[in-house]
Amino acid sequence: MKALFVPLVVVAAAMFVYAPIAIANAPYESTMLLVQKVFYFHFPAWIAVTAGLVTCGVASAVYLFKGSARADRIGAASAELVVIFALFGIVSGSLWARKAWGVWWQWDARLTMAFLLELIFCGYLLVRKFGGPGAEKLAAAMGIFGAATAPFVYKSVDWWRTVHPKTSVMTSLTSTPGGTIMWGVVWFCAGAFLLLYVALLIARMRLQDLRAQIDQLYLAAED
Amino acid sequence: MSKRVAPILVSLFLLAAPLLAQQPPSAAQDGFVPANELPPGQQLPAAPFLIGAYAFFLGLMLFYLWTIWRRIGKVEEEMRALERRAHGGGR
Numbered sequence: 294m295k296a297l298f299v300p301l302v303v304v305a306a307a308m309f310v311y312a313p314i315a316i317a318n319a320p321y322e323s324t325m326l327l328v329q330k331v332f333y334f335h336f337p338a339w340i341a342v343t344a345g346l347v348t349c350g351v352a353s354a355v356y357l358f359k360g361s362a363r364a365d366r367i368g369a370a371s372a373e374l375v376v377i378f379a380l381f382g383i384v385s386g387s388l389w390a391r392k393a394w395g396v397w398w399q400w401d402a403r404l405t406m407a408f409l410l411e412l413i414f415c416g417y418l419l420v421r422k423f424g425g426p427g428a429e430k431l432a433a434a435m436g437i438f439g440a441a442t443a444p445f446v447y448k449s450v451d452w453w454r455t456v457h458p459k460t461s462v463m464t465s466l467t468s469t470p471g472g473t474i475m476w477g478v479v480w481f482c483a484g485a486f487l488l489l490y491v492a493l494l495i496a497r498m499r500l501q502d503l504r505a506q507i508d509q510l511y512l513a514a515e516d
Numbered sequence: 517m518s519k520r521v522a523p524i525l526v527s528l529f530l531l532a533a534p535l536l537a538q539q540p541p542s543a544a545q546d547g548f549v550p551a552n553e554l555p556p557g558q559q560l561p562a563a564p565f566l567i568g569a570y571a572f573f574l575g576l577m578l579f580y581l582w583t584i585w586r587r588i589g590k591v592e593e594e595m596r597a598l599e600r601r602a603h604g605g606g607r
Contacts, residue, residue: 326562327563327566328562328565331566331569380576381573381576384572385572391560392562400536493584496588497584499588507591507595511598514598514601
């Protein structure tokens, strides 16, 4: 994993350097014009959140049912990345909303559920930090339930009346002039975000591994 | 100090969010006009929001990388201190 870190960072950094050029050259969306370009980082941030949710959910389940300490460390690292990327998704969405809807925030289904998702994973991190002995198992359960909210967050725009565009807006964009180029740029940015996610996961795992080593050293010192 | 202030701030935030959520709609929301249908003079410029979003991303990532680097540094320092103590105790 550690050997992958440097190549991943280099490729992700190159993609993030090129991303603004690709975004600037992408065609304007016909109704929102310039501010729609927030989408090129907003949507990929939620793709990274989804990757984090899946990783955290699976790792938490493996830890709970198999007792794998490594899975626990992966779950903890992923949960922190979910908080970071979801924070960016919420803030970038709010900035976009201020221009497009005239308000910073609406308590509609999608936005409220995204906010609750953020709170669940903040809770996960707080439980791990202050929960005392056994907190890892409690946090793992939170990780599984937190990951289970992902489909509800995604489908909320279809199931409830909301100011946020429906999921079908994605496919409708492809049929617009320049839609293919727009989607090409979106998936390019999504690729950059996923590489960044993996690189950060490796860095965060290094911290978790070191903490595990130090716990071992303390235990050895006590014996 | 920060250990005392942080729980208070988090509690206030958690209490304030539901209170804000249940605010009755303001007069402005009653007479809703889509933002893109406002006269050009009343529309907000898009560039500050766009630049703000990308700047926030850059700032957030740099801050997060700094926190990881700082935490790894602290743990490594703690490991070195433990090793020094172990060697000192062994003499």
